[in-house]
Amino acid sequence: MTIQWFPGHMAKARREVTEQLKMVDCVFELLDARIPFSSRNPMIDEVIKDKPRVVLLNKMDMADPRETQKWISYFEKQGIYPVMLDAKNGKNLDKVVKAAEHVTKEKFDRLAAKGLRPRAIRAMIVGIPNVGKSTLINRLAKKSIAKTGNTPGVTKKQQWIKVGKVLELLDTPGILWPKFEDQLVGKKLSLTGAIKDSIVHLDEVAIYGLEFIQKFDLATLNKHYYIDVTEEAPYIELFDAIGKSRGMKNKGGEVDYESVVELVIREIRNAKFGRYTFDRVDELEQDNVNIDEV
Numbered sequence: 001m002t003i004q005w006f007p008g009h010m011a012k013a014r015r016e017v018t019e020q021l022k023m024v025d026c027v028f029e030l031l032d033a034r035i036p037f038s039s040r041n042p043m044i045d046e047v048i049k050d051k052p053r054v055v056l057l058n059k060m061d062m063a064d065p066r067e068t069q070k071w072i073s074y075f076e077k078q079g080i081y082p083v084m085l086d087a088k089n090g091k092n093l094d095k096v097v098k099a100a101e102h103v104t105k106e107k108f109d110r111l112a113a114k115g116l117r118p119r120a121i122r123a124m125i126v127g128i129p130n131v132g133k134s135t136l137i138n139r140l141a142k143k144s145i146a147k148t149g150n151t152p153g154v155t156k157k158q159q160w161i162k163v164g165k166v167l168e169l170l171d172t173p174g175i176l177w178p179k180f181e182d183q184l185v186g187k188k189l190s191l192t193g194a195i196k197d198s199i200v201h202l203d204e205v206a207i208y209g210l211e212f213i214q215k216f217d218l219a220t221l222n223k224h225y226y227i228d229v230t231e232e233a234p235y236i237e238l239f240d241a242i243g244k245s246r247g248m249k250n251k252g253g254e255v256d257y258e259s260v261v262e263l264v265i266r267e268i269r270n271a272k273f274g275r276y277t278f279d280r281v282d283e284l285e286q287d288n289v290n291i292d293e294v
């Protein structure tokens, strides 16, 4: 589903999440492991404040495992507890529960010291659209929960889902907007399927994706499309080679670029080439930007 974000919607979404946060002991901030920086809501720290938090790097099955490790270290260095996850196939779900126990331990120890009876940890999931919030809720609930929470502004009665003995999860995720004001971030969001509408031009998205694979994994690119381009080849040469190899031509016999763009984006979105991480910790650290300031 495409969500159009307007200032009014953004303010309302933020208000709703702030309300939901009052009910929980900890927050699961769900990110796409292929773009842990670009899939973060720009105001997330202001919204979550000092509520105990776990960062979940979802879709790890489509991300580069070495880069995911670097991101795990990165978050640890920031004092944030990270867990890599594949919600679709139910990998590492147990680690999600363990992480919640870890980050709320201090609070529950304090409650116990005051003589309060132990109770389940209450948690909620927050993230931008399409990062896998509903998939994770359904996995943890071990059943299908209706996806009505997915339109900002549409409220429904919220319920707690029991996850084992120790955790209770809010059945409605908090949905916040992506960082769509930055062009490069927009391309990465589109390339990973986080946004499917026309915030960015699709040809630019395809060029970005192809050039990324040309730079980091040229042999795979050549093998995948039965082409033979060099590291220096300009993108138009890549489009021509792929179009010819796949027989994507228009009536005049020329390469049908629109079809090539569509093909390339679809295949990168579904990790048909391989597992790529488009946000690189190295680049972030090189630029010396703080992840929360952008």
Ligand code: GDP
Pocket (backbone or CB within 6 Å): 058, 059, 060, 061, 062, 085, 086, 087, 088, 089, 127, 128, 129, 130, 131, 132, 133, 134, 135, 136, 150
């Ligand atoms: P939401 O908008 O955040 O609730 O996202 P959804 O739960 O609807 O998931 C968006 C898409 O991502 C769906 O097609 C899911 O099947 C897919 N998805 C979710 N988690 C994973 C994952 O860990 N790995 C892969 N490969 N796909 C996932």
